[in-house]
Amino acid sequence: MSDDEIVVHDPHDKPATYVEADGLDRFENPGLPPHRPRRADLDEGAAKRAERQVTTMFGLSMLGALGFIVAYLFVDPNLRGEILLIGEMNLYHLILGLTMAVSLLGIGFGAVHWAKTLMPDTEVVEERHLQASDQAARDDAAGVLSDGYRGAQLHRRPMLLLTAGGALSLFALPMALQVAGGLDPNIWRDPSPAEMLSRTVWKKGMRLVIDPSGTPIRASDLTQGSVIHVMPEGYAGAHTEDGPSDQEIMTAKATSSVLLVKMNPEDIKSAKQRDWGVDGIVAYSKICTHVGCPVALYERQTHHLLCPCHQSTFDMTNDCEVIFGPAKRPLPQLRITVEDGYLVAADGFAEPVGPSFWERG
Known part of the structure; x- marks a missing residue:
């Protein structure tokens, strides 16, 4: 074949990955890629650093939620000021937005960093099965949950669970305040909404x-x-x-x-x-x-x-x-x-x- 010849492939030709089985064309199972351990899997010092980073993010989330509550109850809703490149604006709403962002982002970044550094990252394949499960399967499921609990290192690093629970719990309080009183804290300062x-x-x-x-x-x-x-x-x-x-x-x-x-x-x-x-x-x-x-x-x-x-x-x-x-x-x-x-x-x-x-x- 010369360099000038053009080879045209039949679009109906089967790829090399196809095999014939029972008269049906199937892809070969490529399998799972080899597992690559992370630094935190091999080095306890790296794992400790990751734990501190996650708990710090959850702690910032709790501070953000507490800051929101304090600002909501005690900052003057009519507080205004000049912001660089923006101009005059209501600082009360700006403070509420920033503290809410810190609370929410702390939870999000903390959860993502926890999953990427400490939680198990091995790929698992589970074959589809009947919806009804026998007792053995239920025991297996309980074992999977237990393994997940241990795999997330909650049994070894209780501060992760405590700070995550604290961040999620405190983050719910600003939501409850807004549902109950909107963005006007005067509803809490007056005897009643009717008055x-x-x-x-x-x-x-x-x-x-x-x-x-x-x-x-x-x-x-x-x-x-x-x-x-x-x-x-x-x-x-x-x-x-x-x-x-x-x-x-x-x-x-x-x-x-x-x-x-x-x-x-x-x-x-x-x-x-x-x-x-x-x-x-x-x-x-x-x-x-x-x-x-x-x-x-x-x-x-x-x-x-x-x-x-x-x-x-x-x-x-x-x-x-x-x-x-x-x-x-x-x-x-x-x-x-x-x-x-x-x-x-x-x-x-x-x-x-x-x-x-x-x-x-």
Whole structure:
């Protein structure tokens, strides 16, 4: 055969590894590769170093879990700071993320290093058998588990088991805290979730201001049919040096937004609604009692308030009772009065605002 000749192989030719048996083509069993012992298998000093490395990783995991719990309970959730190449961010969330990462990575790296250096690494082939096992097979299985326990050197190195158990146990605590309280530790600092959810920033004497300009509202300036979106004084507009933080303003907008409407007092059917207003001027929470959407669509002719999310409709002539949609309770009313000609809150909300929760009285 010359160098220029091209040899074409039949694609149906059997590889050399095929053998004929019972009329079927089968691959020959290649067997297992020869076992190559690791340094820790031959040198007790190397095994000790590996043990120390694994226990150190598990120990770091435990420290990370404890750090998460301490930060969750004692660090200010509004703590902010400048981070190189990132800029300003919430340091509370950064600390939680880093401590959680240390806890999780410590477990993962420790388990992998334990498996690669100390646990048995020989390949084992087990033939498939019937699902039901006799007593002898069960005894064999128990023996395999026992051999695995010894093969992992748990009987010789109890610190591995102790630190692994400690890391896994402590890592479950941050998970339990997040399931129980989310990422807001205030749930553990307040008497109850109901009391915490009942609070807004409204207090007696706070002036009602236009959102977002922050302009105080004179009762005499309002005309029939006026509709104004208002906030407590100090929480409208942008953050100032001596005012609430951006986070506090955002929280106030989510809980303390109010809709102010000037109505004809003769159209108001509820005595309590008239008493809590000023000459037909009434203030109601904008937070829908269904799932918390902003209720802001006012029909002047019917005096109906509509929620744009799920079409819950509230009757403003009768204490904002629900007349249509999935909401189950009226919108809470903010009691207002007049001081020096300006509208102010006579008190905070008398009931929780926003959607339902099971602790609501």
